[in-house]
Amino acid sequence: MTSSLPGFLFAIPFFAAIVIPVVGFTNQKLCRPIALGALVFLSIVSVIGLSEAVSHGPLSHEFGGWAPPIGIEWVIDGLSGLLMVAISVVSLIALVHAGPLVEKELSGRVIPFYSLSLLLIAALGGMVLTGDLFNLFVFLEIGSLASYVLVGVAGGRSLLSAYRYLILGTIGASLYLLGVGYFYAETGTLNMADMAQRLPDVLNSRAVLTGLIFIVLGLSIKMGLFPLHGWLPDAYTYAPDSCTPLLASVVTKVPLYAFVRIAFWIFGMATVSTQIPILVVLGWVGAVAAIVGAYRAIWQENFKRMLAYSSVSSMGLIMLGFSLGTETGFAGGLFYVLADTLMKAALFGVAGAASYQYGASTVTDLARLRRNMPWVLAALVISALSMVGIPPTAGFFGKWHLVVGALEAENYFAVVAILVTSMLTALYFFRMFQRVWAEEPLPLVEPHVLETPFPIKMSLGVLTFGIIALGLGSDLVMGLIFESVIPKGF
Amino acid sequence: MIRPHDSVIVHTLARVFTPIIQLFALYVLIHGHDSPGGGFQAGTLFAASVILPILAFGIQDSQVVLERRAIIFGAIGILLYAGIGLLPLILGGEFLNYGKLPIPGMEASARRHWGILGIEIGVTMAVAATAVSIFYSLSERGEGE
C-alpha cells in the first residue's frame, strides 16, 4: 500500500545534513543537538515503519507520482524496515558516542563531521529502502563519498588511506553500474520487482551472467569481502576515532543488503543456487574470508587494526550464512548482521574511549582501562565474549543459527569453517584479555581526562545492553525474520 | 596565490565575457525544458563566470569572504530543491510530485512545469556554489579539507 513514510525516512536526515552547515556557521554549538534530534526522530519513524510493514504488508512510495515500473519506487518491507531500524538506532548511538571525541581530535571541523555523518546516514537509508537498481547506485555513491571524506577528515596519516579507499570504492561502484547496464540491456527495466518478473525469460543469456558477476564484484569491493577488502584495514585503522564506530558498524552492511536483494529477491534462491551457482562460489569465498580474516587478526598489535581484520572475518561469516541456501541459513546470516552491527560499534567505541582517555592504540595499552574506566572495560569484555560466541550474548545465537543452517543444508565444510573461525576469534580476543589482566602492569601514565565522559559511558552501556538483549530475545527476532522478512515460497 | 594575468587581451576579454557567460547560463537554465540544458549545465556555466575573472585579475582579499558565502548559497539551493520536493510529501502526495504543489489557479501539468523550473534553480545554485568552493579550496587561499 502506498505511504509517505519512506519519503520521510530519507528527508529527515537529509534536511538535517543541509541545515547543519547553514546554522553552524552562525552558532557551532547547535550542530550536535540538530543532528541528534534528527536521528531520534528518524529512529522513531523507522520503528513505526517496521511495525506498519510487519502488520499490514509492504509500504511503497512512488516518487513524483509516477507509478512503477516507469517511476522510482521505495519499499519498506520486513527486510528493509528491519535494516532501517538497525541503521538509525546504531548511528544515533555512534553519534552520541562521538561527542567528546569530535571536540578533541576534529576541532575546527565539527560542522563537516556532523553534516557528512547525517548525509551518510541518509544515503544508507536511501540504499536500503529503494526499489530501483540505478537509484541504489546513486545512493551508494553518495554514501561512499561521505565516508571517504569522513575517513580522511582528520588529515595526516588518514589521507592516504582515504585516497586508496576512494580509488577502490569507485572501482567497485563503477563495476556495479556496469552490471546494472547489462541487466538493463537484457530486460529493459530498472525496477527490482519488474526485473524479477522479466528475468526468467532471459536467464540463459551471457549478458545476464556477466552482469551478475560484475554486480557481485562491485558490491564485494564495497562490503569488504576477502580478497577484495584491501581498503578496509588501513581505512579503519587511521580513520578518526569519532567516525570509526559509524563506519565500521553500518557502512559495509548495506552493500551486503543490496547483494541479498539482487540475489534472493530478483533472481530467487533456486536460481542462484542451481542455475547460476553463484551462491556456491560465494560460500567458499565467505569461508576463506572468515578464516583468513580471523587468522590475520591474531598477529596485529594495533587494536583498531585487529578489529578491522575481525570485521573482514565477520563479513565472511555473514556471506557464508547467506550462501547456505536454506531459510535457517538466511535467517542466521541476517541475525548475525544485526549482532555484528552492535558488536563492532561497541568494540570501536571502546577503542575510541581508550584512545581519548589514555592515548591507547595497541592491544597492550588496553591494560590501562583497568585503572579507572570500569564501564568501558565491561563493554569491552561483553562485546569480546559476544564476538567469540559465548552465551547469552547475541554473537552466540548468531553463530548457533548459522551452524544449524549449515547442518540443515548438509554443508559440513561450512560447519567446520564456522567452528575454526570461532576458535581463531577466541584466540585473538583471549590474547587481548591476557594483555589486559595477566601481564605485569604498565608504567603509570596520567590520563588526559580523569573520568570517562558521560556520552561515551551511556552509548557503550546501551550497546552492551543491546548485545545481551538481542541474545536473550533472539527467539523473538528470529520469529520476526521468519514471519516477515523471508518471502513465502523461498 | 593566483596573481593577476599580465596580458591586456585577457583582462579585456574577461571583462567582456563574464556577463555574456552569465546570461547564457540563465538561458540554458530556463530553456532546459525544450532544448539541451537544465540545472547542472547552467550551474557549471555560472561557476565558470565566477572563476574567469579570478583567473584574469588575481584572487583578492575581498574574495575570501565569498568562499564562506558560497557554501551557504549552495546549501540554500539544496534546501530549495528539497523543500519543493518535501512540500507535496507533507500535503499528502509523494516526494517530488509537483502536481500537488499548492500553487493556486493552475492545473496539474502547469504546476509540474513550474515545479521543475523551481528545482532546476535550486540545482543551479547548488552546483555553482560547489564548483566555486572547490576552486577556492584548490587555490592556496582556501581552507582545504
Next chain:
Amino acid sequence: MADILLYRPHFVAFIILFLLGMYIMVVSLNLVKKLIGMYIMQTSIILFFITLAVKKGSTIPILLPSVTALTPEAYANPLPHVLMLTAIVVGVSTLGVSLAMVIALYREYNTLEEDQILEKMK
C-alpha cells in the same frame, strides 16, 4: 570474433577504454594520474550506456504537437541518457572530492608520488 569488430565496434571501444582506465589507475604512481585513469574508466561506462540507447533511423525523443500517432521505434531511448547525466554528475563530484584529498596530501607531504609518500610516512 571478426563480427564483433564489424557489427559492434562500440563494445570494443568500451572494453578498450575500460581496461585502459583501469590499467592507468593500477599502475601509475602519481596520484593525479590515477584520478585520470579513474575518470577514463567512468567515461567508458557512460559510453557503454549511451550506445544502448541508439536505434536505427530514430530521432530525438521530444513529442512535437504535430505528431498524432505514437511509434516508439521512431524515437531514441531517452532513459540511458538521463541515467548517464546522473552518472556524470556523480563522477564529477567524486573527482572533486579526490582532488581536494590530493591537495591536502600535497600540503602534508609536498609530493604527489605515492611511493615517496609511503617513504615519508615511515
